[in-house]
Amino acid sequence: xxxxxxxxxxRVYKTTIGVIRRKIKEVVAVDGISxxxxxxxLFGVLGPNGAGxxxxxxMLTTLLIPTSGSAHxxxxxxxxxxxxxxxxxxxxxxxxxxxxWRLSGQDNLRYFASLYHVNPDDSRKRIPYLLxxxxxxxxxxxxxxxxxxxxxxxxxxxxxxLHNPEVLFLDEPTMGLDPVGARELRExxxxxxxxxxxxxxxxxxxxxxxxxxxxxxxxxxxxxxxLDTPKAxxxxxSDLSVVEVEVFGVxxxxxxxxxxxxxxxxxxxxxxGQKQSLHIHTAHGSEAVPTLMNxxxxxxxxxxxxxxxxxxxxxxxxxxxxx
Amino acid sequence: MTVRKFRSYLRVILSTFEMTLRQNVLDGFIVFxxxxxxxxxALLALWMLQAKSGEQAIYVIVGSGMTGLWSSLLFISxxxxxxxxxxxxxxxxVGQPTPxxxxxxxxxxxxxxxxxxxxxxxxxxxxxxxxxHLNVQQPILFILSIFLTVIAFVTFGLIIAPIFIMNPGVxxxxxxxxxxxxxxxxxxxxxxxxxxxxxxFSYLLAPYWAARALHGTTSMGTxxxxxxxxxxxxxxxxxxxxxxxxxxxxxxxxxxxEDATLGFQ
Numbered sequence: 001x002x003x004x005x006x007x008x009x010x011r012v013y014k015t016t017i018g019v020i021r022r023k024i025k026e027v028v029a030v031d032g033i034s035x036x037x038x039x040x041x042l043f044g045v046l047g048p049n050g051a052g053x054x055x056x057x058x059m060l061t062t063l064l065i066p067t068s069g070s071a072h073x074x075x076x077x078x079x080x081x082x083x084x085x086x087x088x089x090x091x092x093x094x095x096x097x098x099x100x101w102r103l104s105g106q107d108n109l110r111y112f113a114s115l116y117h118v119n120p121d122d123s124r125k126r127i128p129y130l131l132x133x134x135x136x137x138x139x140x141x142x143x144x145x146x147x148x149x150x151x152x153x154x155x156x157x158x159x160x161x162l163h164n165p166e167v168l169f170l171d172e173p174t175m176g177l178d179p180v181g182a183r184e185l186r187e188x189x190x191x192x193x194x195x196x197x198x199x200x201x202x203x204x205x206x207x208x209x210x211x212x213x214x215x216x217x218x219x220x221x222x223x224x225x226x227l228d229t230p231k232a233x234x235x236x237x238s239d240l241s242v243v244e245v246e247v248f249g250v251x252x253x254x255x256x257x258x259x260x261x262x263x264x265x266x267x268x269x270x271x272x273g274q275k276q277s278l279h280i281h282t283a284h285g286s287e288a289v290p291t292l293m294n295x296x297x298x299x300x301x302x303x304x305x306x307x308x309x310x311x312x313x314x315x316x317x318x319x320x321x322x323x
Numbered sequence: 324m325t326v327r328k329f330r331s332y333l334r335v336i337l338s339t340f341e342m343t344l345r346q347n348v349l350d351g352f353i354v355f356x357x358x359x360x361x362x363x364x365a366l367l368a369l370w371m372l373q374a375k376s377g378e379q380a381i382y383v384i385v386g387s388g389m390t391g392l393w394s395s396l397l398f399i400s401x402x403x404x405x406x407x408x409x410x411x412x413x414x415x416x417v418g419q420p421t422p423x424x425x426x427x428x429x430x431x432x433x434x435x436x437x438x439x440x441x442x443x444x445x446x447x448x449x450x451x452x453x454x455x456h457l458n459v460q461q462p463i464l465f466i467l468s469i470f471l472t473v474i475a476f477v478t479f480g481l482i483i484a485p486i487f488i489m490n491p492g493v494x495x496x497x498x499x500x501x502x503x504x505x506x507x508x509x510x511x512x513x514x515x516x517x518x519x520x521x522x523x524f525s526y527l528l529a530p531y532w533a534a535r536a537l538h539g540t541t542s543m544g545t546x547x548x549x550x551x552x553x554x555x556x557x558x559x560x561x562x563x564x565x566x567x568x569x570x571x572x573x574x575x576x577x578x579x580x581e582d583a584t585l586g587f588q
Contacts, residue, residue: 013583058583061418065580087420093586097411102346114338115419115426117331159415 001075003167003198004037004060008069011055011222029055031222032069039166040196042189044213046203048319052222053202054093057171060200061091073167087116090160094172096152101145105136105155108144109162116163123162130158134188150181157188167198174208186212206312216311220319230311237309237317240265241285243292245278246302257295263288268316275302281313332425339429344437356398357434361391361441362448368511369453380455381541386511388442389534392476393504395438397497400431400480404488404575414586417576424481424572431480435473458541464550465540471557472533478561479529481568485575508534529560 011030016022030052037043045053058064060071062082070077076084092098099108106127113123131140134154144152153173160168170189174182189212192199203209209216210230218226218233226233250269258267258280265281282288286306293301324332347353365387372379404427407413416423449455459465487494505511507521508530514522525531536553539545579585 058414063414063418063580063585064583065577083420086418089418091418093414095411098415100342100346100410100412102349103342107342107345111338111342112415112419114334115416115421117334117420120334 001039002036003039003041003074004035004043004200005072006036006056006060006069007034007071008032009034009056009059009066009071010068011052011059011064012067028222030059030066033217033219033222033224035217035224035227037198037200039198041214042193042199042201042212044201044203044209044216045219046206046209046216046315047219048204051219051319053204053219054171055222056219057091057093057169057200057202061089061169062086087163088165089167089169090163090165091169092153092156092160092171092173094153094175096149099144099152099155099159102143104141104143105147105151105158106131106140108155109140109158112159113162118163126162126164127158130161133161133191134158135184148181150177150185153177153181153185154188157185161192165197168192168200170199170201172202172204174203174205182208206310206315210311218315218318225318226314233314233318234309234311236314237265237281240281240283240309240313240317241288242307242309242313243278243280243282243288244303244305244307245280245292245296246275246304247278247296248275248300248302250276250278250296250299254295254299258292261288261291261295266317279313279316281309281317332421335421335425336429336432339426340433340436343430343433347433347437353395353399353434353437357391357395357438358441358444360394361387361438362444364390364511365441365445365448369449369455373453380449380453381459382538383511384442384445384449385537385541386509386534387445388439389472389508389510389530389537390505391438391441392435392472392533393508393510393530394501395434396431396476396480397483397501397504399434400427400477401483401487401494401497403427403430403434403480404484405494408488408585411586417580417585422572423576424568427481427484428477431477431484432473435476435480439469439473460543460545461540461547461550464547464554465537468533468536468540468550468554468557471554471561472537475529475533475557475561475564478564478568482564482571485568485571489571489575489578504528504530507531509538510534529557529564532556532560 009030010032013027013029015025015027017025033056045056047053055064059066059078060073062078062085065079073085074088078085109127109130110123113127118126131137134157136151136154139151144155147155174185177185186208201212213230215227215229216233217224255267258264263282263284268279270277270279280292289304365383368383368387369380372383404413407416416426507525508528514525532553536550536557539550539553
């Protein structure tokens with residue numbers, strides 16, 4: 001039996017617009033997605049902001065009722081058997097909220113342990129162990145309001161492990177962390193993987209998904225656009241090379257011209273303050289550079305480099321190069 | 324419910340009680356609502372009663388304490404779910420295996436219990452500052468009345484909180500609900516002084532029966548049957564509130580999961 005089974009899951013949000021003549025507007029956040037996660041697997045859900053990642057996790061953690069379709073976690077239905085699921089899963093959502101800031105980290109864990117019916121004797125042993133696991137032993141007695149964002153995130157991880165859950169849902173756990181904090185958190189996730197926990201991880205950091213996940217579902221506009229191993233996803237762009245061009249001010253018109261060039265698959269722009277970095281996926285490799293430079297004649301160009309495609313490039317191809 | 328489950332829930336109630344008290348000590352709004360405001364009401368009333376006997380002073384002390392209980396219930400317990408939602412903990416609380424009613428019960432118990440502190444402070448002020456000689460006529464029944472009053476208020480809070488979260492418009496009337504209940508429940512003066520048509524409204528309020536029980540046990544000459552009837556009404560009201568709150572919590576949880584309003588967007 002798979003740990004997670006999702007079949008044609010759909011979720012529509014309704015919002016009202018207007019003040020006097022109110023209209024109901026429907027937004028499709030998740031649009032009929034299907035996937036399954038094996039027991040002990042670290043499964044990634046990758047997608048841009050607003051793709052439907054958090055909505056999917058909220059439905060799987062019983063916090064949101066799907067509009068249609070079905071989802072089962074450890075064999076139990078997320079709507080009708082929510083109580084059976086809640087005792088066996090753990091979840092964290094990215095961000096600093098969801099903790100009692102006026103209490104210490106240790107008191108937060110003690111309180112949440114009681115909510116999960118962890119035996120007081122077990123709780124006394126487990127809390128120091130978890131504080132150590134997430135590197136908060138020295139700060140456990142301090143109030144959470146004095147914690148950095150990374151410390152709060154790590155405390156969330158400790159909280160979610162209190163009852164030793166079989167399945168973990170980690171929704172963008174490294175979001176907003178500094179590089180060192182994010183690396184430490186990834187190390188914690190790797191350790192959990194070693195304990196054979198089933199983990200569903202959502203992220204929009206490609207390297208994170210590449211480094212941690214056994215399989216990845218790429219979702220965009222609420223739909224699964226690809227589902228495979230990181231290696232297989234990278235193979236989707238093995239026929240391409242990536243030309244990176246540093247430019248200072250590039251117009252949409254020139255970008256469109258680049259996209260029209262023969263052999264060019266996608267063009268994406270990454271803003272880097274005053275300058276932009278163009279990522280041009282092309283089948284012609286270094287031979288494409290003169291043509292590209294010719295098109296960029298009117299733009300001030302910095303450095304140019306050519307590299308092999310990464311998971312990020314596969315992702316850009318799958319979700320479109322407009323970002 | 325199994326014994327094991329009952330013990331787990333009891334542990335949750337106690338740990339929520341402790342956790343809430345520890346947080347509240349640092350909250351200025353809560354300290355004002357449960358301690359300062361009832362104390363000010365008691366001081367004003369005691370000044371007005373300086374020429375009267377100590378029996379009326381104990382009426383004022385109990386009454387001002389009850390104003391603290393009601394304000395605490397209305398503003399703090401009523402907002403208990405909303406506050407969790409704003410702090411981002413509501414999703415965590417709903418997504419764990421303990422029913423959220425049990426948690427809110429523990430929170431309400433802490434809020435209501437701490438507001439009893441105002442009654443103790445008013446008692447001390449009355450005897451030390453004003454020199455009133457204060458006697459509780461039926462001490463055992465008084466303690467039983469306090470216990471049943473706390474339960475009635477806590478369970479009443481279990482009704483208010485889900486109503487407030489499902490109907491934010493109703494929450495806007497919070498301020499307007501404070502003083503009418505002080506008056507209709509006879510906290511500071513008997514409801515016999517009010518027009519007759521208001522009496523049925525008083526009978527529908529658990530705070531009225533609580534005030535009647537507490538005033539009855541502290542005053543001379545109240546028949547035991549009258550006190551017993553008030554206590555019985557408190558038990559009946561608490562039971563009704565629990566049944567209604569179970570229905571309201573189920574409805575609220577389904578609605579918030581359906582409308583995606585568990586988290587603060």
